[in-house]
Amino acid sequence: MFPPLQNDTFLRACLRQATDYTPVWLMRQAGRFLPEYRATRAKAGSFMGLATNVDFATEVTLQPVDRYPLDAAILFSDILTVPDAMGLGLTFAEGEGPRFATPVRDEAAVARLEVPDMSKLRYVFDAVTSIRKALGGRVPLIGFSGSPWTLACYMVEGAGSDDYRLVKTMLYQRPDLLHRILAINADAVATYLNAQIEAGAQAVMIFDSWGGVLADAAFHTFGLAYTARVLAQLKREHEGAIIPRIVFTKGGGMWLDAMGQLDCEVLGLDWTVNLGKARAQVGEHGPRAKALQGNMDPNALFANPDQIKAEAIAVLNSFGRPHMDRSQTGPTHIFNLGHGVSQFTPTENVEALVRAVHAHSRSMRTAQV
């Protein structure tokens, strides 16, 4: 149905297989830092107008892949499409973050929640298929969703928050209500990601953007447990190909031991994590050893190209030389930022970054030990 894949570097690295160089893509690579994105966004009128239109979503997903030699594309969408399909009414006011018209704050609202009919998310699955075709096999396509906890934050708060007071009040005062929200979110996210896989996504990523705001004990009970519930329901392969699963918890470096036990292939790491230590902790050995994705500070892209190159090399070196034996699996690294690329990033600096990652990671593999 789709053209054969020409660059499997990203997928191989996800599966801890040796590659000739370290693959690189950037969170939020299809976004506002690109002038061509801003042009399409202007045509679409609104953010949701962009995300729900298959042609626009295809166009902006391909823009960074056309411009830079990236090793993966990621579906252009939002992490909050699932609660929108639950009827909460997602909007993006100009210059503000997401907002829900109908937040979920009391027992009655929680009782009304259910796993949404996936037909309401048809626009996402259609976009996945359209993008897969448009990519023509150049690089693999990553699908994604917000994590159950991160969705719950927005669903209860109704918008972004400085202190997560409303959702945490529910957590401490009515944990039963929050558990119900999270269980529904987990089952909805799993169904949603499986439908993306069926539509053509070749890897899936769970963005736990707000996992890091939870207290230690609460992270395990309200965060990780429901991410695990999603993972347990995900399709392991599709049409003969294994579908790697990536989990990214911003601010979750503290809990790497527990995340290392998740049933997934890749852990995304933010810039506060030491990649070498993380490799020793969860990337090197054992039946659940994972590929690691990350973790340059997005703000490093505001330096000059030579400095960016030095920073990219420092990140690659902090992970160290990946394994190179094609007969077995071993430690692998997927280069990324530690969070989304800033809208203020100069486009030429991303070019410098991608070239530096490719060049240095090749030289790491051929250098004398």
Place this chain on the structure above:
Amino acid sequence: MFPPLQNDTFLRACLRQATDYTPVWLMRQAGRFLPEYRATRAKAGSFMGLATNVDFATEVTLQPVDRYPLDAAILFSDILTVPDAMGLGLTFAEGEGPRFATPVRDEAAVARLEVPDMSKLRYVFDAVTSIRKALGGRVPLIGFSGSPWTLACYMVEGAGSDDYRLVKTMLYQRPDLLHRILAINADAVATYLNAQIEAGAQAVMIFDSWGGVLADAAFHTFGLAYTARVLAQLKREHEGAIIPRIVFTKGGGMWLDAMGQLDCEVLGLDWTVNLGKARAQVGEHGPRAKALQGNMDPNALFANPDQIKAEAIAVLNSFGRPHMDRSQTGPTHIFNLGHGVSQFTPTENVEALVRAVHAHSRSMRTAQV
């Protein structure tokens, strides 16, 4: 000069000495959640009007100590008084955070910076002495400052920030400029805290509120190194009493090994840290073993009193039983929140918390092992 101290539980715990119960105080305990604070604040007209008036600062520092059986008082002031004294023009607009009229963003502005004349901070030292007298020895008084890095964030950004783009652009593009700011900040903070000690502060705390936004390598170079530079210059005792030094890095739990090597007595921990693990890592053994302070989620105070009690007990139990041998030092815990108390906290919930900490920590010491 000052009345003798009647409750040394907090100071003993800072020095890893056995106590009959776990001392408790709350970051931002002198603050907006108290109606009596809001009344004084209204009289003062502005936040800086409150902070710079010795009588008002004394009044609000004592308010939480009068209301609750807390084991320490903390100077009412702001973490940004030092850059204000450098001439940057600190203001607090109603409903907003701090703002500097003259941010430090270029080479010329950095060149102009110097350690301020401490006479400009006289109002702080006068407040310390006034509070010490007003406390009458009931509990010890903690002085404080922002860390060099945290001050630099505000000095360069000019205000709070979502992404720290300006200060991090300087970090990655002109590290020489940032190093100069940090060196001046470190020497200024050390001088400032020493003057607080001379004025009567019985312990000092360095708030590294934004350390956790730094990338792993940058935290060590631009964060911790300058906190260490402050610590190295601090007075170790005053009028025969040891002055404990507390370092609190919000979001710094990832770097506990490195922070465990700091030359200070206490580490403050936010709610993402597992206290039991932190105790094993930095609180139990060795010449640099430290007392631990923290770390209940401030949002837990929005639950009901029984739930707050259960949460306080969970935090105490996660640290475990402190050592009880008065003939030697050993692991100790100072109960606190993981960050400042929220302005929306019901006052009676703080009462429930303080009572639960005292009662349960006494029972932990007498229970059969």
